[in-house]
Amino acid sequence: MTPLPAPADYSEKIPNNVDLHEDRRLQRALESWQPNFLTWWESMGPTLPTEDVYLRTAVNVGREGWAHFGHVAMRDYRWGIFLAERDRDRRIAFGQHRGEPVWQKVPGEYRADLRRLIVIQGDTEPASVEQQRNLGATAPSLYDMRNLFQVNVEEGRHLWAMVYLLHAYFGREGREEAEELLHRNSGSEESPRILGAFNEETPDWLSFFMFTYFTDRDGKYQLGTLKESAFDPLSRTCEFMLKEESHHMFVGTTGVDRVVERTAQLMLEHDTDDVGGLGGIPLNVIQKYLNFHYSVSLDLFGSETSTNVANYFTAGLKGRWSEERRRDDHRLTDDSIMVDAVVDGRIGQTEVSALVGLNSDLRREYIRDCQNGVNRWNRILEEAGLPQRLRLPHTAFNRRVGAFSGIEVTPEGEVLPAEEWERRKGAWLPTDVDKTHVRSLMRPVHERGKIAAWIAPPRQGINGKPFDYDYVHLA
Template identity: 35%
Template sequence: MLRISNFDDWIDYFYGWQKDIGLDAPEFKEYRFEAKYGQVSPEIEFGDYHGQLRWKTVMHIPDQRIRDAAQNLVVYQGDTEFASVEQQRRLFETAPSRYDYLSLVRVMTEEMRHGWQMSHVLITQFGRSGRIEAQKLLERRAFTDDRLLGAFNQPVKNWLDFFTYTQFVDRDGKFQLTMLSHSGFLPLGRSMPPMLKEESFHLGTGNNGLQRIVKAGRIPIPIIQRYFNKWLPTSYDLFGTDHSSSAHWAYVWGLKGRYDERQSGADADKDNLNDTARRLYYEEVQKLTDTLNKLIPAEGAKIRVPDLRFNRQIGRNAGKFFDIDGQAMSKEEFEKYLPTVMPSEEDEKALESVFKEGGWIVPKGEGEFEPSEGARPRQ
């Protein structure tokens, strides 16, 4: 049943969602949630409408199929934002320091704002169907396994989990937001610059957190590796299926560009858009992991980036069996192998012990924390 008729109604529903998932503490109530729209180039940069002015409203979009696809992009992006908050909501009581506690608050409030942003686009642009979808964004729950993408139904159980998640899943988010920043649908494209600015802190939190963990040297590298094995294949899947017709038409219609749209001098391979973005992501992750490995003593085991074929749930490698190095295995071999390279109950118990002992992460002082713009006092 539709319970909202305007954005003010949705705001009331949003605060009810915060309370329902247990995140109505003062830090969240004091944050100034708002829709922010940045500046983008005025013309569509690619596809069949290349060179035309971006569409200022949904009614300027010339084809109902394109309108429907635009709404779908907004819905999926918004769903991931609220889902990530639900996944991480249990971490506050185990924060290793005040700095990390405040960082988690910032990450989560900004993810909430991103969901707020997508809901604002839905309600102000898409009429009744947009209001219905904006309401649904606050009704699905990650912890009841009904968010739209499987990666956003998995729990984030501890701080190693969190830092790995923000390093890899939020990095996928950076890729998605960048591709949407080129959108010919102006309200969507203009939503992206502020979101990307905020997302950079989330990526930095993950990358810096992993560096601090490796420098401390208390968590065994094999355990860290298993958390990489958990989140990286999931992140690969978030780019979508190979030879995706949805990605093809989103590009042709000017709704979603390439990650390197402005840098690439080549014509787009419209039949392999998702795989091209996924490979760029893999290259970036490999460089970050190489840097992380430099912090490990020379004689120590190194962290590996799982092969793009490992444990995939969608695309041409779904249902096929490869180890983390990309070596083919039989189904029987893989079923025995997989539990040995994924986080286990034993890993969780070992981490719990390390967390209690302390010294597992290089400390950072509260004074090093940079608050979100929305958390700053009004002038």
């Protein structure tokens, strides 16, 4: 008689607060998925070989548990499954089911829509890991390298979070979709990631910071709408993910801070705007990168009007940002909203029903939020006594999705003929020369306490550790 295999210690292997040890379906699903995930991580994750990295691991959702620091080999990172604590009295906050208790199971009626929403969200998580896989090799410091890997493992954990939902609530089709999340790859010819912006490689660290500032912020807003979902497990999953997402944006915000700070230093020291030759990134190049990442991130919010999103709202699947803090009837059946439009070839607005205009509502929240970062960077310039300022380009600038996709517009909002746009766009978007220059600066600095010349060191290290801490042990 063969001895029964000892039951795997799930809470050790996969930290979780979803009673994984009691859920046979989930165990089986994850057992077959996890090896494939690891294979994906090995082949599509960070390329730079490392011994271990000083990482934060979530071991539970409590104040202490969510940020557990220590050196771990990335392959052995414990990708956990965490949902925010359940509120047993939670009720649906919007749409036709407003006031009803939230759902603990997927209603058959909304299965397809919910699955689609989760798959689209889930698809972006591993995508950014893939986009950033080569960046480790050019990290400006061990501190930055560690932040990159932290973002990467957490995106991996967010993938786990979405896969958990697919496995736990969507049966066989959910398992198939979870598998597909590993088979689509960023930039792949045959099976690219679902959203276009996630198929561009992140070629340099300025792009990485801009990406984590602007594009991860789109993720924040998407998660924020899903956090309102009537499907409670999705809501709780997203609520916890938002905590980690804010760290990613911190990496972006402070990253750009430090680039601006360094550029300002060089400008003052050498009394010139052209710091390119001095090993820095000129302010106008930073502005061009900002223009690019901001405008493609605006595209991620979709068209100004969307009947899908209206349906999601009415069904209770996806709410608005800060839904519960808004003072209206949360059904919106009789309301209207002005949305961007091209009217007689000019930039204008048009009135649509509030439900179909929800994408515009979310994009506006996002734009407001983006402005905060710009203000912050401008304070650095101001404190340095420099007159130059960064700014967000016009909403219509460089758009490929939505009302403005058919027109060409300067960052100031002036509509241009296509030929003129072609001729002048190099002044507003990174040119090959700009990109080559930025890439030329991307020399790795892997020595403790040292940092590349194009970026200032951070004010603080991680978890109270100094900047010169050994955040990463290279292999």
